[in-house]
Amino acid sequence: MKNFMEDVVLEVLEEALETNPEFCRCEKCKQDVVLLALSKIKGSYASSPVGEIFARVGQSDRQVRTDALLAVMQALEQVAANPRHDGRSNLTEKR
Numbered sequence: 001m002k003n004f005m006e007d008v009v010l011e012v013l014e015e016a017l018e019t020n021p022e023f024c025r026c027e028k029c030k031q032d033v034v035l036l037a038l039s040k041i042k043g044s045y046a047s048s049p050v051g052e053i054f055a056r057v058g059q060s061d062r063q064v065r066t067d068a069l070l071a072v073m074q075a076l077e078q079v080a081a082n083p084r085h086d087g088r089s090n091l092t093e094k095r
């Protein structure tokens with residue numbers, strides 16, 4: 001289950017980065033976004049049994065992707081507001 005959501009999150013993240021070029025895309029930030037997004041999704045799916053999630057995936061993959069995109073966008077904003085990358089932070093933050 002977790003691996004499945006991780007795949008969805010990674011896929012959605014790539015799309016989000018393409019449409020939002022201002023976000024940092026170093027490995028550290030991407031990893032943070034994935035972890036944050038996964039924990040958000042886990043929270044919103046916490047009341048559903050695993051079987052229900054699978055049923056939901058089968059019925060409407062689009063809904064799961066929408067949930068994932070929402071979580072990814074929120075996570076991106078959080079990471080962008082407080083990036084944890086150091087050492088090469090001016091890679092994309094040069095102003």
Ligand SMILES: [Zn+2]
Pocket residue numbers: 024025026027028029030083085
């Ligand atoms: Zn970064």
